[in-house]
Amino acid sequence: FQRIVLASRPHRSVLPENFRLETAAVPELKSGEVLVRNHYLSLDPYMRGRMSEAKSYAASQPLDETMIGGTAGEVVASNNPKFAVGDMVVGMMGWAEMGVDDGRNLRKVDTTHVPLSAYLGAVGMPGMTAWYGLNQIIAPKAGETVVVTAASGAVGSVVGQLAKQHGCRAVGIAGGPEKCAYVVDELGFDACVDYKAGNLKADLLAAAPNGIDGIFENVGGEVFDRALSQTNAFARIALCGLISGYNGEETPLRNARFLLTNRISLRGFIVTEHMEFWPQGLGELGMLVGTGKLKYRESVAPNLAAAPEAFIGLLQGRNFGKQLVKLI
Ligand code: NDP
16 A cells, blocks of 8 residues: 655745655554555645644644645455444554554544544544534634635635524635635635735724634634734634744734733634533534535545645645545
């Protein structure tokens, strides 16, 4: 089977040569082990951090080993009584067509009402990130205004739709007219500001005329700065990501004084440190997707060899919705 390993660490921007496609042999299954054929691979911004050696909340990805990553696939052989051939599972098998796991990192999923790929998006880690940051940090009340950046993406799209269900005004910020139209017309946000249109200040004032009570921040830099300057007293900020700085760019905060004058609570979080909320959150998200009340969109790369370019595109905003790689 084929896999992609980290060949070298990126200096700033990620380049195709940082990856290497290899052929590996299917290992003999030991007692308790499960062989999974991956159908989908999830590409996520956090992988950029793992490619660096810099100290962070998680260990860095070793060179010459399979790139880390979430996967969804099918059990094709099992020496583990908890898993049967044909079970659909979500795991962390990395950028590879197949993988072996002792079962501890695998979760069986039901694809009757929720498509397998959604377990890597709206009903997976990104959806859970939205659920946690919105419900546990912003904790919005009906009538409040919630702003979310990278609004058309895997996390942002869920944030705004959940905010609407709380009775809030949901305002997205996204790059380009196509993404903004989708956020309003398909996802049902009240407004979406195109930060690339060059009129951010006036457009955000128009989109959030009553000020901002909650910011779900995925990007950082100028866009975050602008939203911060339009907060109301006692606004809450869920600091989820700073993607505009993942290649080493600075993400300055010029309007920090509003943190003080508006008595703002800001909390950064890592969703995998809050596993106790996952059963409840994933249950709710699965119900919403299964009943058509939570919409999502996917960008799908066609095969494993296309994964590096798709990942590079994700870090440049070329994806439109959850970025996946389809392996079967
Ligand atoms: P997305 O599907 O949202 O894709 C990333 C998007 O970021 C791009 O499509 C692009 O959208 C946007 N973006 C904005 N500014 C930039 C920029 N300067 N360079 C590149 N892209 C930019 O990804 P996810 O939904 O998976 O992740 C969203 C954020 O959530 C990320 O910051 C990620 O790190 C974070 N995250 C945090 C977690 C946590 O536990 N804290 C867990 C999961 C994700 P546009 O074209 O609209 O600009």
